[in-house]
Amino acid sequence: MKFLDNFSQKHPRGFGSLLAIIGVLILTPDTMVMRFSNLERWSLMGWRGLLMGITLFVIWYFFFKSESLKKLSSLFSWQGIVFIFAFAINSICFTLGIIETSVMVVLTAVATMPIFAAILSIFIMKEFQGWICWLTILSAMLGVVIVVSDGNNAIGQPEGSVVLGAIFGLSTAICLALTFTLVRKFPEISVMPACSIGAIISGIIGFALSKDSELFNTPIWTIICMGIIILPLSFTFLLIAPRYTSSAIVSLIMLLEMVIGPFWVWYGVGEKPSLLMIFGSLLVVIVIIFHIAISQFKNIN
Numbered sequence: 001m002k003f004l005d006n007f008s009q010k011h012p013r014g015f016g017s018l019l020a021i022i023g024v025l026i027l028t029p030d031t032m033v034m035r036f037s038n039l040e041r042w043s044l045m046g047w048r049g050l051l052m053g054i055t056l057f058v059i060w061y062f063f064f065k066s067e068s069l070k071k072l073s074s075l076f077s078w079q080g081i082v083f084i085f086a087f088a089i090n091s092i093c094f095t096l097g098i099i100e101t102s103v104m105v106v107l108t109a110v111a112t113m114p115i116f117a118a119i120l121s122i123f124i125m126k127e128f129q130g131w132i133c134w135l136t137i138l139s140a141m142l143g144v145v146i147v148v149s150d151g152n153n154a155i156g157q158p159e160g161s162v163v164l165g166a167i168f169g170l171s172t173a174i175c176l177a178l179t180f181t182l183v184r185k186f187p188e189i190s191v192m193p194a195c196s197i198g199a200i201i202s203g204i205i206g207f208a209l210s211k212d213s214e215l216f217n218t219p220i221w222t223i224i225c226m227g228i229i230i231l232p233l234s235f236t237f238l239l240i241a242p243r244y245t246s247s248a249i250v251s252l253i254m255l256l257e258m259v260i261g262p263f264w265v266w267y268g269v270g271e272k273p274s275l276l277m278i279f280g281s282l283l284v285v286i287v288i289i290f291h292i293a294i295s296q297f298k299n300i301n
Helices: 002-010 012-027 030-037 041-063 069-076 078-100 103-110 113-124 131-149 162-185 191-209 220-243 247-269 275-300
Strands: none
Touching: 012 220, 012 247, 030 041, 030 078, 030 103, 030 220, 030 247, 041 078, 041 191, 041 220, 069 078, 069 191, 078 103, 078 162, 078 191, 103 131, 103 162, 103 247, 103 275, 113 131, 113 162, 113 247, 113 275, 131 162, 131 275, 191 220, 220 247, 247 275
């Protein structure tokens, strides 16, 4: 622990990047475990949301409960309420998207999160976005369109709507972008308890819409793995990382999920994206890396 304290103080950006990398690597097998669970959408949403929310709260209570009551009261402000519901909708849409269509389609759409963060920063942060940002947005959306247009050619994917799955993925990206932007604008928001409440809300909605016969029709290890290990641990690291490094770097590292996640699913359950889908997803990754690199270079200079 002393070594980590020294490292975080001497190299805060490196420590923040390390936390983000650990968080994303923990998160990457999430979609594969979702497939292994064989749960219907609502029961899957229920278990993921409730277990993640409770575990996040436990982690916060025992390791990070040094926040003042004033900061906790931010949960009842309009900013805190918007954050909570944005996180809940993000959790709902991601689950519905993965159940609906190919993992590659959903994760490619989710990868546009930094783009929506740039758009939201215009209205919330009053930050001007230049022509490079808008070119990045158009190029990234082109990549998403390429993936969606060939989404039906993925092998072993669910038989739902590719377009609807992409819409769920984009909705997830918008909600994640909104939460990150709100934290930038209002740093007094108590993030971990807010995420915990948002996840629990999504879990309650999922259980309310589930059939009793579907709730336990799954290998128990899958719901434990998702709700108690993968989701809370990964988001704990990802929520702490921006304290040490920029949100742009965290967003860039989060693209690893889009690159690695589909290969976990491919290896685990044989859901194989087409070459055109892989090309479209790589286009999204490349243009967003380019945009963030240019933005960081401008900030340095």
